[in-house]
Amino acid sequence: MALAHDYTDVQHLPVPPRTDDTAAGLFRLSVSMTFAKDEEIYGQDEDADLIYRVLDGAVRTTRVMADGRRQIGDFYLAGDIFGLEAGPAHRFAAEAVRDSVILVIKASTLRSSGGDVGRLGWEATRRELERAQEHVIMLGRKTACERVASFLKDLSDKSGGLRVVDLPMGRQDIADYLGLTIETVSRMLSQLQASRIVSFCATRQFRIVNPGGLARLANQTL
Amino acid sequence: MALAHDYTDVQHLPVPPRTDDTAAGLFRLSVSMTFAKDEEIYGQDEDADLIYRVLDGAVRTTRVMADGRRQIGDFYLAGDIFGLEAGPAHRFAAEAVRDSVILVIKASTLRSSGGDVGRLGWEATRRELERAQEHVIMLGRKTACERVASFLKDLSDKSGGLRVVDLPMGRQDIADYLGLTIETVSRMLSQLQASRIVSFCATRQFRIVNPGGLARLANQTL
DNA sequence: CGGCAGCCTTGATCCGCATCAAGGCGCAGA
DNA sequence: TCTGCGCCTTGATGCGGATCAAGGCTGCCG
Numbered sequence: 001m002a003l004a005h006d007y008t009d010v011q012h013l014p015v016p017p018r019t020d021d022t023a024a025g026l027f028r029l030s031v032s033m034t035f036a037k038d039e040e041i042y043g044q045d046e047d048a049d050l051i052y053r054v055l056d057g058a059v060r061t062t063r064v065m066a067d068g069r070r071q072i073g074d075f076y077l078a079g080d081i082f083g084l085e086a087g088p089a090h091r092f093a094a095e096a097v098r099d100s101v102i103l104v105i106k107a108s109t110l111r112s113s114g115g116d117v118g119r120l121g122w123e124a125t126r127r128e129l130e131r132a133q134e135h136v137i138m139l140g141r142k143t144a145c146e147r148v149a150s151f152l153k154d155l156s157d158k159s160g161g162l163r164v165v166d167l168p169m170g171r172q173d174i175a176d177y178l179g180l181t182i183e184t185v186s187r188m189l190s191q192l193q194a195s196r197i198v199s200f201c202a203t204r205q206f207r208i209v210n211p212g213g214l215a216r217l218a219n220q221t222l
Numbered sequence: 223m224a225l226a227h228d229y230t231d232v233q234h235l236p237v238p239p240r241t242d243d244t245a246a247g248l249f250r251l252s253v254s255m256t257f258a259k260d261e262e263i264y265g266q267d268e269d270a271d272l273i274y275r276v277l278d279g280a281v282r283t284t285r286v287m288a289d290g291r292r293q294i295g296d297f298y299l300a301g302d303i304f305g306l307e308a309g310p311a312h313r314f315a316a317e318a319v320r321d322s323v324i325l326v327i328k329a330s331t332l333r334s335s336g337g338d339v340g341r342l343g344w345e346a347t348r349r350e351l352e353r354a355q356e357h358v359i360m361l362g363r364k365t366a367c368e369r370v371a372s373f374l375k376d377l378s379d380k381s382g383g384l385r386v387v388d389l390p391m392g393r394q395d396i397a398d399y400l401g402l403t404i405e406t407v408s409r410m411l412s413q414l415q416a417s418r419i420v421s422f423c424a425t426r427q428f429r430i431v432n433p434g435g436l437a438r439l440a441n442q443t444l
Numbered sequence: 445c446g447g448c449a450g451c452c453t454t455g456a457t458c459c460g461c462a463t464c465a466a467g468g469c470g471c472a473g474a
Numbered sequence: 475t476c477t478g479c480g481c482c483t484t485g486a487t488g489c490g491g492a493t494c495a496a497g498g499c500t501g502c503c504g
Contacts, residue, residue, distance in 0.1 A: 063359055065443050071362040073355055085351055092355070122344040125351060129307055132354035133295055133314065137285055139361035140293040140401035144491065171452065179362030184491055186453055203452070203500080221287050366461065393482065403462055408483055425470080425482070 027053050030103040035096035044093040048086030051107050051121075054078050057100020058168035061085070061092035062176070072177040074131060075169060077158060083107075084125045097169045139179045142219060147178040148188040149217035152198060156208055163211075167204040192217075249275050252325040257318040266315040270308030273329045273343075276300050279322020280390035283307070283314035284398070294399040296353060297391060299380060305329075306347045319391045361401045364441060369400040370410040371439035374420060378430060385433075389426040414439075 032055065035041055041052065044063060052059075054076050061073035061082065073092045076082045085091055086107070096102075138147055151174060156165045167174075175182045192198050197213045200206045208214055254277065257263055263274065266285060274281075276298050283295035283304065295314045298304045307313055308329070318324075360369055373396060378387045389396075397404045414420050419435045422428045430436055 063443055065359075065363060065441060069363045071359050073358060084348070085355060087348065087352060091352060122347060125344060125347050126306070126309065129347060129351045129354060130309060130313060132351060132358060133307060136295060136354060136357050136361060137287075137293050139358060140398075141287060141291045176362075181492055182452080183454085183493080187491090190453070219287060221285055404482080405463080405484085406461060409461095412483075 027103050027105055030105040033102050033104060035100050035102060037096055037098045039096050041094040041096065041102065042083070042090055044090060046090050046093075048083065048088065048090045049107050050083060050104050051081065052083040052094070053081050053103040053105075055101040055103050057102075058097035059094055059100060059102070060097050060169065060173060060177075061094050063092050070176045071179070072173060074128075074135070075173075075177065077168065081124050084121070084128050097173065137221065144178075144180055144184050145188050145191065146217060146219045147180065148174075148185060149192065149197070149214055150220065151178060152192070152206065152208070153214050153218045153220075164201070164205065164207045167206070170204075249325050249327055252327040254323060254325055256321070256323050259318055259320045261318050263316040263318060263324065264305070264312055266312060268312050268315075270305065270310070270312045271329050272305060272326050273303065274305040274316070275303050275325040275327075277323040277325050279324075280319035281316055281322060281324070282319050282391065282395060282399075283316050285314050292398045293401070294395060296350075296357070297395075297399065299390065303346050306343070306350050319395065359443065366400075366402055366406050367410050367413065368439060368441045369402065370396075370407060371414065371419070371436055372442065373400060374414070374428065374430070375436050375440045375442075386423070386427065386429045389428070392426075 030053070035057075041059065042048070042050070056078055059076040059080075059082060061076075062070055063073065064070050073085070074082070075097065082094060083090070138150055142150065152165070155167070156162060159165050169177075171182045171185050175185045178185065180188075189198075189200070192214075193200055195213070197208075197210050197217065198206045199209050252275070257279075263281065264270070264272070278300055281298040281302075281304060283298075284292055285295065286292050295307070296304070297319065304316060305312070360372055364372065374387070377389070378384060381387050391399075393404045393407050397407045400407065411420075411422070414436075415422055417435070419430075419432050419439065420428045421431050
């Protein structure tokens, strides 16, 4: 596990670089920090008074059971907000999937804001809830093939529906997100490629060859 | 499936009967409705302008895939609030597990409220998110035995830690909540009883014989 | 350019849960 | 009380994904 962050690279940004979406408004008075690959952003059980936004890079939230079994709660890419799942304390840890730049704001600032700003926080929490519920469906009732297909499709959708998509995370992270083993993920990816649904340009970049076929395999209910 | 509710039993209640918790404050201007066992409270994809609170009975939220596979999102007992998962439309349907009385309030009333009331809605949404995330851990990384043990323990905790607990739902509902089949749920329940962890007084009522053993099997991480 | 380490793929086998099948039990209604 | 139906349990068998095992690829650093 990476060492605790030393906070030497904190910079004050009056305005975040991306201002093209509502979330940006929440982060007007924020601080930017960089995290190395696999570095912890916050720990499980840690007090939660901060909310985060990915500026560049990718983040995973994880929970590890006593015997080492790991579940990834979600992945967050550039523009995404995370850290909202906290009551008094975080129930998941957050780690950088690769070198990342993160904006940070005090949660108490947000929560005490009346009107619009408070409503934006609520909206963001509601979207998190929706994503968690989709995840429940996936883990409860989808086959390994459907899970992997859903994962690739979601990633493409998040990237604006591009045909060529980068995978920021490794196979083990995908497995721990989908509730599978790394071997099963690898086999399903090979199988999807063999069926001409997708095609891997590199280990961590694929092209969607047959979007209709992918959607059918993903078996989305909505 | 039950017929649509005919709304003939709507009554106006100036104050809900239970006023001993914060949630009650949200429902000061609400309407009470009764639903028969298995009756639909709202449908998947249905527009969402209402928020609900269980006064008496039990409710499940469900999502059905094209081929009939069903996943239950959560169960709600007396005092619980549901219907918050909606963006523009509900992503799960809600049905009465047994004859139930439900309080209903317009969501727009809540959302537009500034200050305290708005914050209570956010808090309730955040608790929903926490429950969904626990569900993700369960479905992603727990064995059948751990899932059933967790389920019984959660139910007991929700009922205030009682040793004798009623199961409002049938075995099929439990299976669809835990991502298992009804046969596996039944076998695990028999197994827990054989190991003197719990003891079934009736099909739908059990006693926790060994709380420590149950907690150990549940394998909670927090 | 060569060597090494971490990540990924592929194959063989195993096992937990699903599926298929056959009653048992309890409750409701005659 | 009897009867029937829905719900639940239990047993036998099958299969999807886990586990165990053995390399292959790729990117980094000398």
